[in-house]
Every structure is written in structure tokens, then in C-alpha cells.
Amino acid sequence: MVYGIVGQHIPPLRLNLIKGIVAIALLILTILLTGESWSISNPMTILLLCLSGVIGISWGDTAFLGAINYLGARRVLLLSTLAPPMTAIAAMIWLQESLNLTAWCGIFITILGVAWVVTERVPGNIDHSSAHLWRGIGLGLLAAIANAIATIISRVAFTTGSITPLWAALLRLGAAELILFGWMFLPQSQAQATSSPHGQTRRIIFAACFAAFCGTYLGIWLQQTAIKFTSAGIASTLLQTSPIFVIPIAICIGEKVSWRAIAGVIIAIIGIGLLFFASVEPLP
Structure with a gap:
């Protein structure tokens, strides 16, 4: 929700950086406070995690933030629901992770519930012109594909060597930031940075930092934890x-929530329950 607001003031590339x-x-x-040691013995693990960060964060997140500016958060989140089935299918091909029937039902029901929530029509000021629509769809699909590829690569990294999710998150972000720094020096990127509005700079930067704490610091750390300890398809779906957690936040800030949105949340929760039930069963 915060990125949707901040993205109106900061270009996607700079915001990602x-x-x-x-x-x-x-x-x-966090590493200094917890004293978590460096325990990687296989260089391939480092290479894979860096590659995952470049694809998933520098490319995927930039495309995701750009798509929000063209389509709005709900439409982009709908396109993001394509990532879990793509991840599960890719994991079956490359990692031989065959999910049971309960897990596939959970993935389908969860995606159905999320889609039911994000496809609800809401008032907004998003430009619905054809050029913006197709550009937003292209960026949204690119973000979903990059997300799926990065998840698979991270899963491979965890299976090839011993590494904690905290160090994995740091490696992925470090590699992504190096690419983003180089990207910033391209002429087109510099032009966007020069033309970006500078009003309310302190408030916008504070909001971006708050979103980074929740969505990037905690989000990527927990993401890597999920990918390490469960199958790629289940982790990607969860x-x-x-979008279902946006509903209680919207209620708390006084927004009117429809029965359709509540029904979508209930459907998604049923799917999540099936996924948790499937994840405690031994995976083939």
C-alpha cells in the first residue's frame, strides 16, 4: 500500500535502489547483533543466490513497481498470481518437486481467492489508455516471470550448500543493488531521475524506508526462510x-470493505489451510 503512494513521487528504479x-x-x-556466522562452503551457492537477486529484485521488483504506476496495485497483484503455478511447474521440471493433490488444490483455491479480491472494481486515478495498459501488463508479466525464476534459483541454492536465510537475503540484495547502481547511470534512467518530482521529500523518503523495513528487510528474509524449508510451489503461493492482508488494514483505517472482498479472503484462507496441511505431509 505504501509503495503505491510512494511510487507516484519516486521513479521505480530509484525506489528499488x-x-x-x-x-x-x-x-x-541484524547479523552483527545475532552473531550469525558465515557458513557457506560451496561457491556455487553464492553464485546462484546472487543470480537470483539480480533477476528477482533488480529486474523483477523494478518491473513490479513500474507496473503499479500503470495499472494500479490490484491489477498488478492479479498478474502476480501467475507466479505460483509457474514456480510449481518449473520446480517439477528442474527440481523434481512433485506436489500432492492436496497441495495443488490449495494453490488453486488460494489463487482463486486472491484473484477474487484484486479483480474487484475500485475507484482510482490510473490512466486506462491503451499504451499504458499494455505497458503495465508487460511489466506485470515480466515481474511474475522474474519472481518465479528467482524462487527456483534460490531453492536450488539452498539444496546445493548450507546457508542461512539471513545471509541468503543479504547476498541477493547485495547483488541486486550492484546492478541497480549501474542501471542508474544509463542515460534514460538519469533523465527519469532528473524529471521526478521533489515535493515532500522527507515524508516520501520516510515512507519508502518504512516500506523497505516491512517489505524488503523482513519480507526477503522471511521469503528465503520459506523457500529453504518448504517446496518452491507452496512458498511462492503463500x-x-x-492482498488478503490488505483487507484488515483497510478496515482499520476506516475504508469500506465489500462482502466480495471478505469472501475472497475466506476462500484464500481455505486454500492456505490446505497448503499448510500438505506441507506437513512428507513431500515426494
Whole structure:
């Protein structure tokens, strides 16, 4: 929700760079406070995690933030629901992770519930012109594909070597930030940065840092934890359920929530329950 507001003031590339810098600082602080040691013995694990960060964060997150500006958060979240089935199918092909019938039912029901929530028509000021629509769809699909590929690569990294999710999150973000820094020096990126509005800079930067704490620092750390300890398809599905958590937040801030949105949340929760039931069963 915060990124949807901040994205109107900060270009996607710069916003992605800011949230990554904040998250890296917090991850390093966490490592220093917890004393978590570097335990990677296989260089391939480092390479895979860095590649996952470049694809999923520098490319995928930038495309995601750009798509929000063209389509709005709900439409982009709908396109994001394509990532779990793509991840599950790719995991079957490349990782031989065959999910049982309960897990597939859970994935389908969860995606159905999320889609039911995000496809509800809401008033907004998004430009619905054809050019913006197709550009937003293209960026949204790119974000979903990058998300699926990055999840698979992270899963492979965890199976090839011993590494904690905290260090994995730091490696992924570090590699992504290096690419984003280089990206910022491209002429087109510099032009966007120069033309971006600078009003309410302190409030916008504070909001971006708050979103980085919740969505990037905690989000990527927990994401890597999920990918390490469960199958890629189940982890990816659970990671796409954020729209159902927007509903109670909307209620708390006084927004009117429809019965359709509540029904979508209930459907998604049923799907999540099936996924948890499937995840405690031995995976083939």
C-alpha cells in the first residue's frame, strides 16, 4: 500500500535502489547483533543466490513497481498470481518437486481467492489508455516471470550448500543493488531521475524506508526462510497472499470493505489451510 503512494513521487528504479540500501543496512545490523556466522562452503551457492537477486529484485521488483504506476496495485497483484503455478511447474521440471493433490488444490483455491479480491472494481486515478495498459501488463508479466525464476534459483541454492536465510537475503540484495547502481547511470534512467518530482521529500523518503523495513528487510528474509524449508510451489503461493492482508488494514483505517472482498479472503484462507496441511505431509 505504501509503495503505491510512494511510487507516484519516486521513479521505480530509484525506489528499488532506496529500499535495497535500507534493507541491506538492516540485514548487516541484524547479523552483527545475532552473531550469525558465515557458513557457506560451496561457491556455487553464492553464485546462484546472487543470480537470483539480480533477476528477482533488480529486474523483477523494478518491473513490479513500474507496473503499479500503470495499472494500479490490484491489477498488478492479479498478474502476480501467475507466479505460483509457474514456480510449481518449473520446480517439477528442474527440481523434481512433485506436489500432492492436496497441495495443488490449495494453490488453486488460494489463487482463486486472491484473484477474487484484486479483480474487484475500485475507484482510482490510473490512466486506462491503451499504451499504458499494455505497458503495465508487460511489466506485470515480466515481474511474475522474474519472481518465479528467482524462487527456483534460490531453492536450488539452498539444496546445493548450507546457508542461512539471513545471509541468503543479504547476498541477493547485495547483488541486486550492484546492478541497480549501474542501471542508474544509463542515460534514460538519469533523465527519469532528473524529471521526478521533489515535493515532500522527507515524508516520501520516510515512507519508502518504512516500506523497505516491512517489505524488503523482513519480507526477503522471511521469503528465503520459506523457500529453504518448504517446496518452491507452496512458498511462492503463500508469498502471493498479501492482498488478503490488505483487507484488515483497510478496515482499520476506516475504508469500506465489500462482502466480495471478505469472501475472497475466506476462500484464500481455505486454500492456505490446505497448503499448510500438505506441507506437513512428507513431500515426494
